[in-house]
Amino acid sequence: MIHRFKPQTAPAAKAAFSNRGERLVWFAVMFLATFGGAELGRALSFPNVFALYWPPSGIYLAALFLAPLRRWPEFIIASWGANFCSDVLFHGTPGLLSTCFWIANTVEAISGACVLRLCVGNSLQLNRVRDVVALVLTACFVGPVLGATVGAGSIVLSDLSRIGEFGSSWLSWWISSVLGILLIAPPIINFHTRLNRVTWRPAGRANEAACVLTCLVLISVLVFHLQSLPIAFVALPVLLWAGLRLDSAGTLLCSTMLAIVTIASAVRGVGPFASGQSLGTQIMITQGFLGFSALMTLLFAAVAQERRQALQQLKQQREELRSLRQQLKRHAAAEYASTAYRRRMQPESEERPFRVVYSPGEAAERL
Incomplete structure (x- = not known):
């Protein structure tokens, strides 16, 4: 049986084009934000040591938490591209090690976003103590712990002579990720919440x-x-x-x-x-x-x-x-x-009830 190709109607084609354009816009925003955050974290750090705080951790977590699941693949790919450009092209990190760092950041963001959604749902209100405690206990400990383990393990596997530095590398990675989440993720989530309000007033x-x-x-x-x-x-x-x-x-x-x-x-x-x-x-x-x-x-x-x-x-x-x-x-x-x-x-003649x-x-x- 021969199936004839049925062309898309004008509204359907317009909607598909608009959807692709929106995906490209969010891809570019995620790429630029992650790349800028990585460069900012390296600029505000001591030479030859881990960054004091890592802004891409907060950006990555906030993006995955706020975005629907269908948006996650483009955010993950954009994060890989930004990580590759910053590490390999600008700072000379080996490509395999840069990929391992990206895997650590991705595991950290996905696990933190999933656990945070299980605790507070799809809406995180920073004016509620319960939501703030959930952000601190889940996104700041579950995700960074897994990410620090993968990241520090990648550093050790890339150079076995540094196996004794696993503990210090793990602690530095974990602290910088926690600070990145505490300092960067809340403003992004709060800004997104204000934009989605029907009537916003200062x-x-x-x-x-x-x-x-x-x-x-x-x-x-x-x-x-x-x-x-x-x-x-x-x-x-x-x-x-x-x-x-x-x-x-x-x-x-x-x-x-x-x-x-x-x-x-x-x-x-x-x-x-x-x-x-x-x-x-x-x-x-x-x-x-x-x-x-x-x-x-x-x-x-x-x-x-x-x-x-x-x-x-x-x-x-x-x-x-x-x-x-x-x-x-x-x-x-x-x-x-x-x-x-x-x-x-x-x-007067009628008997009045009491x-x-x-x-x-x-x-x-x-x-």
Whole structure:
């Protein structure tokens, strides 16, 4: 039997072309974001050591978590292309080792996105403590643990003389991935959530947000250019201020700015973390400060946001109860007037049934 080819109609062909164009756009966005994140992570790192934090980890995880499953293949291919260009073409990493690094990053992102979806579903709300804890416990430990194991194992297998460095390589890989997820994934997820809102409005505290950002920049620049005084934690109250007064977007912006200033100062060899310390100690203290500040900011902002939502719900319920009380008062007054009118219009000869009649105030209180 001969089947004749049935050409596509104009709307179908247009829809297919639009779908291909959308796929190419997302492929390009993922490629550029991963490549830019890799170069940023290498730029903000000490020479000949692992990056302090790895932005592609947060970008990869956020992309797979937010995208439907049908988009995952193009994101995975785009990540491989960006990883190959950055490692092989720009930094001379062997192709096989670069592929192993990409496999480690892919295992990390897929496992973290899958576990995170099992915990919170398809929507991650950073204004809920439950979702923030799920992000920290699942995406920051399940994925990075697997990725660090594959990555450190690839380094050892590429050079068996470095088998004694497996533990240190594994720990460095894990910490940089965790920091990349804590610092990069939440802003991307929060931005995507705001774009999908039907009506989006700013928080309404632009002046206070500008004041918080200005104070944070001034304090960060001042603190991280003073080598003699270890006062890096002076910037943390500003983060608490942002978490208490601003929404999640403002809080994440402050946390990201503080991380950039901290890493740039540590790499340049200035600031409280670089005063009289060895390189390993500087890396450990800087990563510890970044992880503590990011985790504290996320949790504190979620708690403050839940408190604001609870207060808003209480105010709304109070207004509803007040409106209901007014309606009951009007109903009781109308019932009292109707009963009095019927008693007045009833003939004297008829036997009146016994009935207790309250005043409007007493009726409202008894209701």
